[in-house]
Amino acid sequence: MWRKFLRRSYIIGILHNAVxxxxxxxxxxxxxxxxxxxxxxxxxxxxxxxxxxxxxxxQQEEAMERLGLxxxxxxxxxxxxxxxxxxxxxxxYQYKRDVKEVIAARIGNTLLLGGLGFLLIxxxxxxxxxxxxxxxxxxxxxLICKIGTVTSCIPEFWLSLLLILxxxxxxxxxxxxxxxxxxxxxxxxxxAAHLILPLAVVVLGHLWYYAFQVRNRLLEEVxxxxxxxxxxxxxxxxxxxxxxxxxxxxxxxxxxxxxALPHILGGTYVVEAVFSYPGIGTLAYESAxxxxxxxxxVVSLLTGALVIFCNMLARTVSGRIDPRMRMRFxxxxxxxxxx
Amino acid sequence: xxxKVPVLSLLVLTGIVISCLxxxxxxxKDPLYMDLAHCNEAPGKEFLFGxxxxxxxxxxxxxYGGRISLTIGFLATLLSTALAVLVGSVSGCAPARMDGILMxxxxxxxxxxxxxxxxxxxxxxxxxxxYSLSVVIGLTGWMSMAKVVRTEVLQLNHTDYVLAAKCLGxxxxxxxxxxxxxxxxxxxxxxxVMNVRNAIVAESTLSFLGLGLPVEVVSWGSMLSLSxxxxxxxxxxxxxxxxxxxxxxxxxxxxxxxYMRGSANKRHSNLGCRE
Numbered sequence: 001m002w003r004k005f006l007r008r009s010y011i012i013g014i015l016h017n018a019v020x021x022x023x024x025x026x027x028x029x030x031x032x033x034x035x036x037x038x039x040x041x042x043x044x045x046x047x048x049x050x051x052x053x054x055x056x057x058x059q060q061e062e063a064m065e066r067l068g069l070x071x072x073x074x075x076x077x078x079x080x081x082x083x084x085x086x087x088x089x090x091x092x093y094q095y096k097r098d099v100k101e102v103i104a105a106r107i108g109n110t111l112l113l114g115g116l117g118f119l120l121i122x123x124x125x126x127x128x129x130x131x132x133x134x135x136x137x138x139x140x141x142x143l144i145c146k147i148g149t150v151t152s153c154i155p156e157f158w159l160s161l162l163l164i165l166x167x168x169x170x171x172x173x174x175x176x177x178x179x180x181x182x183x184x185x186x187x188x189x190x191x192a193a194h195l196i197l198p199l200a201v202v203v204l205g206h207l208w209y210y211a212f213q214v215r216n217r218l219l220e221e222v223x224x225x226x227x228x229x230x231x232x233x234x235x236x237x238x239x240x241x242x243x244x245x246x247x248x249x250x251x252x253x254x255x256x257x258x259x260a261l262p263h264i265l266g267g268t269y270v271v272e273a274v275f276s277y278p279g280i281g282t283l284a285y286e287s288a289x290x291x292x293x294x295x296x297x298v299v300s301l302l303t304g305a306l307v308i309f310c311n312m313l314a315r316t317v318s319g320r321i322d323p324r325m326r327m328r329f330x331x332x333x334x335x336x337x338x339x
Numbered sequence: 340x341x342x343k344v345p346v347l348s349l350l351v352l353t354g355i356v357i358s359c360l361x362x363x364x365x366x367x368k369d370p371l372y373m374d375l376a377h378c379n380e381a382p383g384k385e386f387l388f389g390x391x392x393x394x395x396x397x398x399x400x401x402x403y404g405g406r407i408s409l410t411i412g413f414l415a416t417l418l419s420t421a422l423a424v425l426v427g428s429v430s431g432c433a434p435a436r437m438d439g440i441l442m443x444x445x446x447x448x449x450x451x452x453x454x455x456x457x458x459x460x461x462x463x464x465x466x467x468x469x470y471s472l473s474v475v476i477g478l479t480g481w482m483s484m485a486k487v488v489r490t491e492v493l494q495l496n497h498t499d500y501v502l503a504a505k506c507l508g509x510x511x512x513x514x515x516x517x518x519x520x521x522x523x524x525x526x527x528x529x530x531x532v533m534n535v536r537n538a539i540v541a542e543s544t545l546s547f548l549g550l551g552l553p554v555e556v557v558s559w560g561s562m563l564s565l566s567x568x569x570x571x572x573x574x575x576x577x578x579x580x581x582x583x584x585x586x587x588x589x590x591x592x593x594x595x596x597x598y599m600r601g602s603a604n605k606r607h608s609n610l611g612c613r614e
Contacts (some may be wrong), residue, residue, distance in 0.1 A: 038463050040423055067359040136608060153590040155540045161566050165578060169570055176570070210427050219608070227609035237610040268450025273548055284455055287549050288462035296459050300451050307450040 017312050028304045029084070033077050036297045089112055092287070092295040099298050103280065109179050110279035113195065114268040117202035121264065124207055129214025134241060136219060148208030156205045156267050160274040163197050175275040198275045205267050206260070214249065221245040241315055251318045257316030262307045345594040352591035355584070359409055362402035368410045370395060370403035370557055379574045389576040392568045393554075397580050404557035405584065408539055411473045411558070415538035418477025419484065420531050426481065427488025428515050431496060442489070449482045458543050458550055467551050484530045491523035523601070532596035536589050543585055559585045 055063070071079075083090065089099040128144065135141040154162075168176035175181065180191050221227075223247055230240045269281025276282060279298055287295040358365055367376075367387065374394040382389040388397035430441040448456070456479045464471055495501055495518070504514050539559075545551030546560030554561055560580040569577035 024447060024450075026441075027443070028450065031447065032451075032459075034465060036461060037459075059484050066565065078407075149593060150586075150590060153455060153536075154586050154594050155582075155589070156576075157542060157544050158563065158585065161563070161570070161582070164570060165575060169573060213428060222608045223611050224609070231609065262450060262452045264452045270548075271543055284458060285550065288458045288550050289548075291462060293463065296462060300455055300459055303455060304447070304451040307452075311450070 013316075016076070021308060021312060021338060024308045025301075025305045029081065029301055029306070030077065030300050032297050032304070034073075034081060037076070065123060078225060086137070089298045092292055095292075095295075099295050102283065102295065103298065103302065106279050106283055107244055110268065110275060110281060112273065113198055113202065113272065113277065114265055116195070117199055117206075117263070117268060118257075118264050120203045121201070121206050121210060121260075124203065125210035125214055127254065128181055128207065128211035129218060130241070130246065132211065132215040133218035133222065133245075134238070134248045136222075141215075145212070151204055152206075152208040152212075154205070156201055156270045157274050159205060160271055162200045162203060164275075179278050192240045194277075198271045198277055201271045201274075202264065205271075206264055210257065210260060214253055217249045217252055221248045224248070254314055254318040258311045258318075261310050265303060265307065276318075295338055343598075345591075345598050348591040348594035351587060352595065354411060355405065355588055355591075359405035362399075363404060365402050366396075366399035368396035370399040371555075373394075379569075379577075381574075388580045389574070391431050391577050392565045392572075392574070395557075397562070397576065400557050401559075401560055401581065401584055403586075404559050404562055404581070407469055407556065407558040408542055408560065408585070409588075411469060412535045412539040413481060414473035415541075416468070416475060416531055416534040417477035419480035419534050419538075420527065422477070422481035423484035423530075424475050424488055424515075424520070424527065428492050428519060429484040429511075430485070431472045431489040431492025432511065432514075438489075442486070445482045445485055450481075450547055453479050453537070454541060454544060457545065458548075461545060461550055467545070467553075469552070469556070471536075472545070472551055473494045476538045480537055480541075481532050484527065485499065485556060486533065487526055487530060488523055492519055492525060495519050495522050497538070503537065529596050529599045532592055532599060534594070536592040537594075539585070539589065 044322070056083045080090070087100065091097060092099050095102050130150075132141045132144055151159075164176045167174045174197055175194050176197070179194050180187065181194075208315050218241070222241070224245075225246065227240055230244055231237070235243070268279075269284055271277070272281030272286040280303070284296060284299045286292075348419075374396070376394070377385075377390050378394040379392060380390040381387045388401065390396055391400070426441060426445065430438045433441070451459075457475055460475045461467055461472065464475060467475075496585060501514060501518050504518050509517070541559065541601065542551060543560030543563065546558055547566070549564055552558050552561045552599065554564055559581045562586075563578065566578045569575070
């Protein structure tokens, strides 16, 4: 086992990916920093928002000096980067606290909602896609396709509103906001009850898109010649579908789901905001509303870095399970040619 | 075998678009007038879809606001399509290194969820109006399409007629519009329709969250921004009506887009599990 891990190509693959990750995150930070300094007019707005108008000219001057806004943007970025490398991302002007603390207090909630949502979508889409491919063009498949198209068209925030209206206002079965009731922070049942509606929206909003892709991919696979051979060998249609077609479709499903990550995460953010669920998404919208650019910048950067990381992971994994994808590094990042 | 034309979707979509454009003929009330004597009134004879928290007639607001939602969808798509065609074709024609840089950049921007990026840009730009919102949504919606355009251009670049056009001295834009664009037009069209859909979703989400259009500017999204209040007063029509129109429009656009994506795969399945 150890031998395998210590293989040279494997280590090179990991190093290669680590360097690529670092470069990507660096480039992303440049981009995000540039956007946050795009604010037209007074750069002080980027820090204080509308509070600038209440400051005297001398105060403004002093603030500009203190924040280093007189320096060129490259110098400002260098200073920010220096702090960031040491774990100092500046302070949030809305919460008057370290950005890192504000995010750390909430990231767990987001990872719980987003992670559970992603896993559920991942599993359910595969099952639903398999079922539809098995029943291709029959009544069940057609019905599911119709319903699926409609649900995938409903904007997430409106679906959230509908569910709140029905299950929280009319039926009064489930809570409509937050992650837990006051004083019930450790109560698992209470947390689960608060999680049901947001989770339902995250899953319903994305499920069909991916299930439909699985279905179509399987329908392609089912038309391949090897299926005829397998049938001739005496396998039943069901066996061929599960044993052969599914295996052929799985790698592309994996890479598709890695691309899905930013979409699902973005959806989670919207859902959080509607349900006032204390996570990164709600934080992002609040900081946008109060012009807390520093916080918004770090949230964007963090989200982007997470997505980049997961994409690389997925590429490596699909490289390992699909021999067709192994190209440059047999062990590590199965670099797909073409791009 | 060709796909069926989505007649119903086309009809509904045309109906909504025409009604919104000709909203002056349909509206029964002034959509901006706040009739404080009739706040939160349920749908009835006088107010067909009821009134909102501020006493405005929802029936009139739907058509009046739809115009703004559709305009933003259209303008944003125009911008994002132009950007996508430009970046995609430059990247497809450029030398490998330049192509690599452009594609890395595209993927980099794609790694931040679209709505988060839109919120970020809109917050930095400040004060949203119809045009600034269209620009922001357009700026964040070109990446996937650019990748598609690039792939198509890369394939087309190796065809003899593009080579011939280049050898005869055809410039970049000549080749792009004369030879490349007509070929990648179908796949771009499908994505453009999806971009209209995404732009409308982005507008309504942003306005709903209070980051887009203010309540005074009527759009389907800003109408829904009153829903927090509506949930408290159980005024379901304030939430239901604009959302239904929004969803119907999105559904029609999706069906239309799927139809444009090309003909269906209709070879027979080899599974042979049917008669």
